Amino acid sequence: MSSEVYERIRRNPKFDELVSKRSSFAWTLTAVVLGLYFIFIMVVAFNPTLLAKPIWEGGVASIAWPIGAGLILLFWLLTGLYVRRANGEFDDINSEIIRGAIE
Amino acid sequence: MNHQWLKFGVAALALGWMGLAVAAPDVGQAQKQAINIHAIVMFFIFVAATLGITYWAAQRTKTASDYYSAGGGITGTQNGLAIAGDYMSAATLLGLTSLTYFQGFDGYIYCICFYVGWPFIMFIMAERLRNLGKFTFADITSYRLDQRKVRTVAAIGSLTVVVFYLIAQMVGAGQLIKLLFGLEYWMAVVIVGVLMVIYVTFGGMIATTWVQIIKACLLLGGGTLVMLLAFSRFGFSLETLASQAVANSKKGIALMGPGSLLADPITAVSLSLGLMFGTAGLPHILMRFFTVPNAKEARKSVFIATLCVGFFFTVVAIMGLAAITIVGTDPQYFEGGDLAGKLRGGGNMPAMHLAHAVGGNLMLGFLSAVAFATILAVVSGLALAGASAISHDLYANVIRRGQATEAEEVRVSKRSSLFLGVLAVLLGIAFEKQNVAFMVGLAFGVAASCNFPVLILSMYWKGLTTRGAIWGSIAGLVSAVLIVVLSKAVWVTVLGNKDPLFPYEQPAIFSMPIAFFFAWLGSVTDTSAQAAQEKEAFEDQYVRAQTGFGAAGAAAH
Structure with a gap:
């Protein structure tokens, strides 16, 4: 019974639209996060002195701290970006598909 | 003799038995006792409040769904706090502050490694977890595969993670409470065990979630307050904070950049893989995705959790840096008042000493109580x-x-939590004198290698069959455990051998590819009729994963 509904959802072109839009958005964001993160880890592992540079000329506080905090903040903002689109635009398409399939 | 009775009185109070007054402070440890009273009173308030919540939750826990997943009735924001609570253990507060105190920026690198799993969970896993799961993550891995076989290996993976993690928490609780409250080690372990069993048995997921939410708020609030008080001494200037830390630390300017902790690239990458994907394979975190009504709320909860965890890690890093100057130059926090010597109470104490330095005994008592509450909430989850x-x-x-009927299933679950409580207490006592630092690493390693690969493949790869899932799980479990046992952390430090048989302590970079490889190999060589059916069933699972149609919904209350 529900398998029939799944079949109907599957045939709806909107389903493909939803999946491709949402997946490409999610994977793009993942690539950004993983890319930046592994660049960061590689710098830590292979060129640590790069991060130890002072922020201000003649100062002590290094750029490592704001870079670290910036990564944390940026990653959080990206999750917010995803929630915004997924809970709005994508979920609207989603409920439309489900409505169409159970009628 | 008198001292013993004092301790019993304190234990009784903490357990919630009214009417037993706390005896007068022992003169020999006057300062320590004064600290203890604040901590114990505040901890007692926490316990009383959470027991009240457990009573309330017990009234509302009627079905299996209420028990396992709070009836799907937790909101995204509440669940986000609870997830953050599950993730921020006492080890986060004490261990990461201490790491920054001793190693500087290396501590923050560690924080970032712990953190980065969350965006990943959001983009790749959150909605599928919610749409496919019901009570445990094995609901997802066994969705189209052989129920009995796949659930058996998933349960072994979950229990391995849970037991290693529990031992680490229990030993940590015992040591910490011995230090902060002046209780005997075994008493602390028993108190944690008893309260944990009460929360879980009577209140199920509803009580566990609310204990976790309260604790997350206390931890975030307490940590932020200590951080602000400490940071104000440097005029909220990063430059002042950093330059004084550098001037007052033995490590000097090395605090400001990546140091020796992650000097070896293989260890660095392996650690970060293990922390990142281990987070996505921890059974108590994954369960939280089933407590919200739909994928929308699941996403919201990860958003809130990510904010809390990221914020808290930054707070902890600032606390560590501030402690270098505030704690590190004050002889009262060192054994025998010797600034070159050891910190009083051991290397994990900078956070606690900092709380005392900026807020006196009251703040120390508060943060101690929060640390105890944190352990309690994490072991309950x-x-x-x-x-x-x-x-x-x-x-x-x-x-x-x-x-099995729902009632039978819940009854078994309650007995199991009692069994796990007894086991945790016994293991906690047995491992008292052991160095258990490797156990959290082992728990993450197993979660990343045994649970995560099969979970992600079952959601994303049509070709996964029962045989592949079992091969993958077992290969991941065995290789992760074996690598940790043969590495320095266990082979040399615990077992007392001279040289490690395996050069790296972090298993993930080796054990995760092994798990994925065997899951793939087991699947592609599986030409049975059952395997063909399993691949065909992926279609329906895929539609449900994407749309949430047919997902376990919120129970009406």
Whole structure:
């Protein structure tokens, strides 16, 4: 019974639209996060002195701290970006598909 | 003799037995006792409040769904706080502050490694977890595969993670409480065990979630307050904070950049893989995705959790840096007042000493109580995840082949949580003198290598078959455990051998590819009729994963 509904959802072109839009958005964001993160880890592992540079000329506080905090903040903002689109635009398409399939 | 009775009185109070007054402070340890009273009173308030919540939750826990997943009735924001609570253990507060105190920026690198799993969970896993799961993550891995076989290995993976993690928490609780409250080690372990069993058995997921939410708020609030008080001494200037830390630390300017902690690239990458994907394979975290009504709320909860965790890690890093100057130059925090010597109470104490330095005994008492509450909340989440693996996966679906009634299943789960409580207390006492630092690493390693690969493949790869899932799980479990046992952390430090048989302590970079490889190999060589059916069933699963149609919904209350 529900398998029939799944079949109907599957045939709806909107389903493909939803999946491709949402997946490409999610994977793009993942690539950004993983890319930046592994660049960061590689710098830590292979060129640590790069991060130890002072922020201000003649100062002590290094750029490592704001870079670290910036990564944390940026990653959080990206999750917010995803929630915004997924809970709005994508979920609207989603409920439309489900409505169409159970009628 | 008198001292013993004082301790018993304190234990009784903490357990919630009214009417036993706390005896007068012992003169020899006057300062320590004064600290203890604040901590114990505040901890007692926490326990009383959470027991009240447990009573309330017990009234509302009627069905299996209420018990395992709070009836799907937790909101995204509440669940986000609870997830953050599950993730921020006492080890986060004490260990990461201490790491920054001793190692500087290396501590913050560690924080970032711990953190980065969250965006990943959001983009790749959150909605599928919610749309496919019901009570445990094995609901997802076994969705189209052989229920009994796949649930058995998933339960073994869950229980391994839960037991290692529980031992680490129990030993940590015992040591910490011995230090902060002046209780005997075994008493602390028993108190944690008893309260954990009460929360989980009577209040199920509803009580566990609310204990976790309260604790998350206390931890965030307490940490932020200490951080602000400490940071104000440097005029909220990063440059002042950093330059004084550099001037007052033995490490000097090395504090400001990546140091020796992650000097070896293989260890660095392996650690970060293990922390990142381990987070996505921890059974008590995964269970939280089933407590919200739909994928929308699941996403919101990860958003809130990510904010809390990221914020808290930054707070902890600032606390560590501030402690270098505030704690590190004050002889009262050193054994024998010797600034070159050891910190009083051991290397994990900078956070606690900092609380005392900026807020006196009251702040120290508050933060101690929060640390105890944190351990309690985390072990409760672990115990519920372990008990669910036993009752929902092993008992209801493997032994009874899905024929058990809800009431029977919940009864088994309650007994299992009692069993896990007793086991945790016994293991906690048995491991008192052991160095258990490797156990959290082991728990993450197993979660990343045994649980995560099969979970992600079952959601994303049509070709995964039962045989592949089992091969993958077992290969991941065995290789992760073996690598840790043969590495320095266990082979040399615990077992007392001279040289490690395996050069790296972090298993993930080796054990995760092994798990994925065997899951792939087991699947592609599986030409049975059952395997063909399993691949065909992916279509329906895929539609449900994407749309949430047919997903377990919120129970009406």
